[in-house]
Amino acid sequence: MTLARPRVLVVDDERYNRELVQRTLARYADVLVACDLDEALAACAAVAVDVLITDQRLGAGTGTELAARVRAAAPQTRIVLITGYVEDAEVIAAQAAGLVDDVIGKPFAPIALRQRVLGP
């Protein structure tokens, strides 16, 4: 990250996971949270987001769906997908299409997540 304190948006419909990611990054980034697709899109429209971290399964909608829309609207945003199924066809397709920059499998170790998102 070129920025000293990047702005990260965490999207997950599972509150405890949202909190976990926030906890993991809070010391190194400004963390915003959203619990669904609409909230996430609204946040992206309101401010410039450096990194989007989204779960694949979001109540209504999917992380890859969100990634496609954010990528179109804000191509400079780095997009990291978190999923229980790294070999899910939709996830692999999104990766191949360049819609997501990184995929992290669940469960993850917080340090690993931080390094993958913000660099060492």
Next chain:
Amino acid sequence: MAKLFDQITSLLDSTVDAAVVLDGERRVRHYNPAYQALTGLRGRALAERVAAGARCFELFKLDICADACVGCKARDSGRRIRVDEIAAVRGDGEDLTCIVTAVPLELADGEQLIIETYRDVTADVRIQRRLKVALEHERRAKEDLEEKVRERTAELRAAQAQLVHQEKMSSLGRLVAGIAHELNNPINFVYGNVDFLGQYMESLLRLAALIDGAPLPDATRAAYDALKAEVEYEFLVGDWQKLLRSIRAGAERTAAIVADLKTFARTGGTELAEADLVAGIDTTLNLIAPLLKNRVDVRRRGGTRIPRVVCNAGHLNQVFMNILTNAAQAIVGPGWIEVEIATVDDGAAVRVVVADSGPGIGPDLMAKIGDPFFTTKEVGEGTGLGLWITANIVRAHGGTLSWGNRVGAGAEFVVTVPVAGPDKDGEAGRTP
């Protein structure tokens, strides 16, 4: 005397059956009108032949005249003889079937005569034969039909069985996948937060250490030490890391089971891929753990350096699922299941032997348990498809399945599958 002879001939003349009276030399002494019809001779011609001393077989020849003359037998035995269904040829060349009777007769002057009658049963016999043929035909047709119905029923039952089982397995797959997915999130936040809890604990302990070394007013120090004693501070310091380790281990183990479940649930396609049978068996044992809990001791032998096998992993998992479930169900009360995995055929095949401490398979059931729908279990407990489907899957992999009893133990099932997977065209190795 003459009177008796006349009475007899007049009686014969009025019967429908052909009849002749012969003397001891089988010369015709008298014949009735029906007999004339049999000879095919005109009245005068016949009368002349008879007058010239013609013998019966010269006028109307039966098949048996040559070697088993009915009249002779009656004459020699002095008894009445009857022979059914004798073939003959009528004077006009028509084939006949007759019932022949011969009755010996001794006149008052001692002369030996034979009365022979011939009943033409050609039509009856013909009808009977036709009827027999028709009945036979009908019987065969019925048998064919029954056979077809049997075949078709078996086919339908088999097809239905396959469907039922596929449905069963795919709903199991869906269920397992769904559970795995739902477990993902809770495992994630347990696992991920343990690190933070550790960090928080370290921070708090540093704080406490700082206070330990700091000068405090006596009253505060006393209160501080009292609280430390109350919360068992020394114990806590020694224990908290163990506690976090066990939480982390629990989360990791759960994560591993979930990963296994995800593999197991991947039963969808029909593609062949290299798979780890040992892992499949371990997952299956995890899945049926509730059936075994604290009751059945599972002993695993071998299983190291087993090559990966080209197979449909989901299908082979079903094989182990069926065999292991059967073993667990066979054991009443405490017991054991032994699973032995080894390479055989110079590394060309993998063999899995599952033995149990159950009652074994009765000798009368040995040949039957592989049949679809054969079960000894209660309605609703077993459909009797497990082994049949197991055998089908193993066969489709070019492998073999066999079973028997182990001396001093229960049943033993042996699955052998080639490491290279089934032949492309599925020809060789498919021994049923």
